[in-house]
Amino acid sequence: TKMKKDDIDYSLYLVTDSTPAILGNKDICEVVEAALRGGVTCVQYRDKTSDTGALVQTARKLHAITQKYNIPLLINDRVDVALAVGCEGVHIGQDDLDIESARKLLGHDKIIGVTVSNASETAAACEDGADYLGIGTVFATPTKENTKSIIGVDGLQQILLQLAQANSTVKTVCIGGINASNTSRVVWQSRVPGKGLDGVAVVSAIMAAADPEASARELSQLFKAPPAFARGIVTEGLQSRPPKDPEELVKLAPQVIQAVAQRKPLSHNMTNLVVQNFAANVALCVGASPIMANYGEEAKDLSKLGGALVINMGTVTPEGLDNYLKALKAYNAAGGPVVFDPVGAGATAVRRAATKKILGGGYIEVIKGNRSEILSCLPGGSTVQQRGVDSAAGDVDITELASALKELATLRKNIVVMTGKTDYVTDGAYVYKIENGHEYLGMVTGTGCCLGTTISAMIAAWPQDKLAATVAGLLHYNISAELAAEREDVKGPGSFVPAFLDELYKVRAATSEGDLEWLTRAK
Ligand code: 3NM
Ligand code: MG
Structure with a gap:
């Protein structure tokens, strides 16, 4: 079965990491498969250090696994590896190959995701035809040190607002320090009328977890659940809500x-x-x-x-x-x-x-x-x-x-x-x-x-x-x-x-x- 890129579910997006600090001595394929069983909906193979031969080899193994679950596999940065493997696409950062060149190489059916952290990067990525945006870095994270900017939930929300105002249909995930303790509130809090995150992207919350399957299951449920404090708070259409009568408010005092x-x-x-x-x-x-x-x-x-x-x-x-x-x-x-x-x-x-x-x-x-x-x-x-x-x-x-x-x-x-x-x-x-x-x-x-x-x-x-x-x-x-x-x-x-x-x-x-x-x- 061929995956249609418009139907991709980004809700729980796993970014892999092969470093000992995160993967430990576990097998990357086993961790990814466990995560898929737990409910991961999209996988990005991210490996900044391996040689090209090893990258292709691991990517092929991962692709065989993700295909079993009918889940897309994207490759970080390396369009050549994605082409060699024949997987569903790539994720490119601001310092990587430009989107237009990547698109020429990959064609229109493949997924191209782009990292953005501010308004101009967002506008450019949309203009150049990115399929989804990885918005971050939301919170400082030991997984990726020296990140360009920590944007917080505010910065994330500003980008969603920008996309809503432009009536953009680009998909969005956020990344950086996302874990079970903050997933539901980041999703809920960043939402603006007309635009909310399509998913959350995590590295350590799954890759470094003792039980990646259980962690994935928990995160996937949290993505959908409103946080404890949000019960009964209206999130959509705030501006169009009728104002409360001041006299009624005084009477309630x-x-x-x-x-x-x-x-x-x-x-x-x-x-x-x-x-x-x-x-x-x-x-x-x-x-x-x-x-x-x-x-x-x-x-x-x-x-x-x-x-x-x-x-x-x-x-x-x-x-x-x-x-x-x-x-x-x-x-x-x-x-x-x-x-x-x-x-x-x-x-x-x-x-x-x-x-x-x-x-x-x-x-x-x-x-x-x-x-x-x-x-x-x-x-x-x-x-x-x-x-x-x-x-x-x-x-x-x-x-x-x-x-x-x-x-x-x-x-x-x-x-x-x-x-x-x-x-x-x-x-x-x-x-x-x-x-x-x-x-x-x-x-x-x-x-x-x-x-x-x-x-x-x-x-x-x-x-x-x-x-x-x-x-x-x-x-x-x-x-x-x-x-x-x-x-x-x-x-x-x-x-x-x-x-x-x-x-x-x-x-x-x-x-x-x-x-x-x-x-x-x-x-
Ligand atoms: N990209 P964790 S932050 C791979 O901001 C990556 O673009 C980032 O790791 C960005 O989920 C990041 O363990 C690491 O915090 C996220
Ligand atoms: Mg990169």
Whole structure:
């Protein structure tokens, strides 16, 4: 039977590796056959060191095996080897033979795949008639050191967006550091309206696995499964979804606050040195159970307690960053929500890099920050980001800003909160403005951070509607600040702090008893 190249299933794409570090002393043919039994749908023979004779010999053996399973075999780089073997095609990198020449040699029925890592390579590969794109390097990987660029899930998504906008039908797989712990979320998170990955390509996750068949089976199931945290999150047609009525959101706030009071959800804070104590007190006052635990290893157990995680980057260190990433993974695996506060993102190269790592390291339910922090979270290609970062004043047109916020929330399938005198909240469908609050909030330290803690309590207690939960958190917080600032015993920022804690507590207590007088201030 001859394979038609349009019908190729790219969902689990195995790239071989013959180096001792990965293959060990196993037989490549046995590993590939086991992987095929497990559900691999496409095989690329990649061997950077063997002589041509040996390459052809191994490729022939592999081809005999892949043919039994009716699965295509592609050869990395070497068009001559592919021709000698008569297999289904090649995979070429940016430094290899050009696509046009490869096409001339191979003809139109053969598959030509190309590695791309940015917009211009993508455009060129499509123009030149690549059948599929291997997009990477997604995550840094010991399998291929000195890769050109680590693009993360953001970079991957930018390329999918580019293809969607061009109505391209080219197939896509991603590569680089893909394994069972990240497959489903990378597939889910990178998806844009109209375009998602056709598959994932792996080397070590199968080639270096103790049981390649079992690993392949697991990966093939994970490719199709939405990740734990994605249950119930709409991924398509975000922009065309009808916006929720602001008044309805305000009306839900008391229910959310009551749910916090009843459930006392865990608010797991990995936060900076300045606000530990204040954030814990705020969590208690809004009705949550705080734990200030910065050690990532603990997150696995804590993530199973039904609470939410706050990652606050206020005092980022290399060790801290590792801890955040570990915790993020644990919460994603358990399906627990994560709030990210990119404190000072954009201020230093270290923080920009850390922001990128955290955003690429998992799924985040709510990103909360001030204007410059939020602008730093926008994907690289955003024009608003460039203007915002370039101009010292950071003056950005408000409609442009609103559409940037929607873009960010749509791409990330999450909630974005931009704080300031007016707070903006969006789920990608609509941007809501909240005008409550008091200037004292800006005069004492940690109030921004504690808002993240408050929101974490709300989404943990009200996971069914994270937008409503976030709005409830903002209202509870900001209106408590107004009530505190207006008290006669409050003379300034110093006396404001304890009064603010009191009012947070009192708003919760009143709401639990059905007294919603405070909510009439919502605006
Ligand atoms: N190509 P693993 S990354 C072969 O970015 C290869 O183009 C890459 O190995 C690219 O699945 C890579 O073990 C290695 O991380 C991927
Ligand atoms: Mg190559």
